[in-house]
Amino acid sequence: MDWQAQLEAYIAPRKRLVDDALETYLAENPPRPRTLPEAMRYAVLGGGKRFRPILCIAAAEALGVPATQVLPTACALELIHAFSLVHDDLPAMDNDHLRRNQPTVWVKYSEAMAILAGDALFAKAFELLAEQARLSPPERVAQVLHLIAVASGTEGMCGGQVEDILCEGQAIGEAELRFIHSHKTGALIRASVLAGALLAGADSAQQDALDAYSRALGLAFQIIDDVLDETASTEQLGKTAGADRARRKATYPALFGIETARQHAEQAKQDALNALRPFDERADPLRWLALYTVARGS
Amino acid sequence: MDWQAQLEAYIAPRKRLVDDALETYLAENPPRPRTLPEAMRYAVLGGGKRFRPILCIAAAEALGVPATQVLPTACALELIHAFSLVHDDLPAMDNDHLRRNQPTVWVKYSEAMAILAGDALFAKAFELLAEQARLSPPERVAQVLHLIAVASGTEGMCGGQVEDILCEGQAIGEAELRFIHSHKTGALIRASVLAGALLAGADSAQQDALDAYSRALGLAFQIIDDVLDETASTEQLGKTAGADRARRKATYPALFGIETARQHAEQAKQDALNALRPFDERADPLRWLALYTVARGS
Numbered sequence: 001m002d003w004q005a006q007l008e009a010y011i012a013p014r015k016r017l018v019d020d021a022l023e024t025y026l027a028e029n030p031p032r033p034r035t036l037p038e039a040m041r042y043a044v045l046g047g048g049k050r051f052r053p054i055l056c057i058a059a060a061e062a063l064g065v066p067a068t069q070v071l072p073t074a075c076a077l078e079l080i081h082a083f084s085l086v087h088d089d090l091p092a093m094d095n096d097h098l099r100r101n102q103p104t105v106w107v108k109y110s111e112a113m114a115i116l117a118g119d120a121l122f123a124k125a126f127e128l129l130a131e132q133a134r135l136s137p138p139e140r141v142a143q144v145l146h147l148i149a150v151a152s153g154t155e156g157m158c159g160g161q162v163e164d165i166l167c168e169g170q171a172i173g174e175a176e177l178r179f180i181h182s183h184k185t186g187a188l189i190r191a192s193v194l195a196g197a198l199l200a201g202a203d204s205a206q207q208d209a210l211d212a213y214s215r216a217l218g219l220a221f222q223i224i225d226d227v228l229d230e231t232a233s234t235e236q237l238g239k240t241a242g243a244d245r246a247r248r249k250a251t252y253p254a255l256f257g258i259e260t261a262r263q264h265a266e267q268a269k270q271d272a273l274n275a276l277r278p279f280d281e282r283a284d285p286l287r288w289l290a291l292y293t294v295a296r297g298s
Numbered sequence: 299m300d301w302q303a304q305l306e307a308y309i310a311p312r313k314r315l316v317d318d319a320l321e322t323y324l325a326e327n328p329p330r331p332r333t334l335p336e337a338m339r340y341a342v343l344g345g346g347k348r349f350r351p352i353l354c355i356a357a358a359e360a361l362g363v364p365a366t367q368v369l370p371t372a373c374a375l376e377l378i379h380a381f382s383l384v385h386d387d388l389p390a391m392d393n394d395h396l397r398r399n400q401p402t403v404w405v406k407y408s409e410a411m412a413i414l415a416g417d418a419l420f421a422k423a424f425e426l427l428a429e430q431a432r433l434s435p436p437e438r439v440a441q442v443l444h445l446i447a448v449a450s451g452t453e454g455m456c457g458g459q460v461e462d463i464l465c466e467g468q469a470i471g472e473a474e475l476r477f478i479h480s481h482k483t484g485a486l487i488r489a490s491v492l493a494g495a496l497l498a499g500a501d502s503a504q505q506d507a508l509d510a511y512s513r514a515l516g517l518a519f520q521i522i523d524d525v526l527d528e529t530a531s532t533e534q535l536g537k538t539a540g541a542d543r544a545r546r547k548a549t550y551p552a553l554f555g556i557e558t559a560r561q562h563a564e565q566a567k568q569d570a571l572n573a574l575r576p577f578d579e580r581a582d583p584l585r586w587l588a589l590y591t592v593a594r595g596s
Contacts, residue, residue: 032477033452033461033481034460034464035460036457036460037452083417087414087417092410093410093413110390112391115388116456119381119416120451120457122420123448124452126424126446126447127444127448133443138431138436141440142428142440145424145427145428145443146425149421149424149425150425153417153421153422154338154422158414158418159330159334159418162414163331165410166332176330179330
């Protein structure tokens with residue numbers, strides 16, 4: 001079997017596990033509040049690769065801990081990802097109308113409902129982190145809570161989005177671009193890998209290796225995302241293609257050209273694979289995920 | 299000394315402790331992201347009674363645990379309160395221009411910055427809850443995390459705000475009004491009291507008593523808030539007076555008239571005091587806080 005087939009066989013049952021758990025976690029339908037639970041489900045259950053939950057699970061499994069033991073945290077990471085998309089799509093931010101080939105949450109419901117659905121998804125994520133304490137030693141959960149909270153806030157996602165918005169339409173350099181990407185998407189990808197590792201009891205050498213892996217993976221992921229925005233169709237992306245260029249967003253292709261951007265992604269992939277050298281074949285899914293991340297863009 | 303003077307003497311040093319800690323927690327000023335840390339400080343440090351942190355501290359102290367032992371959680375509660383105000387003030391929500399006699403965050407910065415500052419404050423709150431694990435047994439912190447996450451989301455603040463917005467301009471009954479208030483403000487007030495109690499190791503009878511206290515207190519607080527919106531001036535409130543009526547919001551005075559609303563608040567105050575009967579004089583600050591909550595409105 002080639003790595004693509006192996007990765008597919010690895011992902012399928014785990015994605016089902018995550019999708020079922022998300023379904024359960026978001027199932028409540030009380031008479032009040034109206035609309036909000038539906039808007040939250042719409043934001044989360046309408047598709048998505050579940051890349052962050054899979055990373056969290058693959059990191060835990062690389063250290064011998066099964067997926068079911070980290071499931072609440074894996075799902076929390078997906079909720080945080082969904083929350084960030086719902087808010088980023090708002091008119092005051094990226095003003096996006098299409099996501100996963102469907103109207104964005106604010107288009108389908110309202111701006112107010114999108115703001116609150118994002119907030120409620122973020123809150124729900126932390127509720128799931130509290131549930132993780134039934135499965136893992138609470139000291140580890142506290143570490144993961146800190147990691148994920150920092151990755152979501154000023155020093156992570158929110159900070160990256162602020163700079164992304166402030167830099168729109170401006171000529172920026174590589175340092176600024178790296179800041180935006182490492183914060184806006186890189187921080188949560190890193191947190192996904194490290195959360196799985198911490199819950200699985202990684203020692204500090206293992207944490208360092210997976211930290212290096214996740215940083216390189218996050219970089220490769222974002223470069224390829226930028227490349228796809230230029231080269232793929234709206235239908236392939238499920239969101240408006242060429243939106244970055246239209247908005248004069250800072251991207252790797254804008255700075256380096258598409259070919260050089262692809263080479264940077266290739267180098268980041270190698271760095272990610274090198275970081276995994278100390279691990280045995282239980283880390284193969286993490287290796288395939290690095291291959292997949294870059295193969296998407298060619 | 300009358301209770302007002304005793305409460306003032308109780309609050310002053312604890313408010314200083316909270317204000318100093320908030321100052322420290324929000325002090326970072328890295329070169330990037332720009333503006334966001336400043337907007338967060340603007341939202342939090344420009345004043346405020348610190349009612350929720352004081353409740354958390356008073357509950358802990360009622361059980362013999364000093365303020366410094368619950369300080370990260372007390373501050374987290376204030377950040378969540380501030381986050382909710384920043385988002386509620388947005389044009390898509392309540393469209394408020396004035397808060398604490400100053401321009402609201404979105405007016406001073408931008409809508410995008412206000413959305414992200416709110417998100418980042420919410421994230422920071424959970425970072426502080428993780429820090430609480432250095433001071434308290436991590437199992438208790440996990441319980442508090444769950445409590446506060448639920449109080450912030452669909453079953454709490456966000457759920458209340460959704461119904462508040464959906465009910466604007468509509469004739470509603472007491473059940474709907476109670477839902478809105480018990481969720482929008484009541485849930486976080488309850489969580490503030492119970493968080494302090496849980497961190498202090500409250501047994502289940504103590505938790506139940508403080509639960510009853512906090513529900514009654516939250517109700518009294520919200521009724522008086524509604525009354526003040528009708529009877530106080532914009533300058534006294536620090537926000538636009540009569541805004542509820544102008545927006546045809548559901549309020550207690552709108553439903554019952556001002557005098558009957560005041561009587562309901564008085565009854566809630568009695569319920570709060572009765573709930574505290576099992577506690578000794580270390581719970582006096584909680585008693586004074588109930589007296590204060592209702593005295594504000596007369």
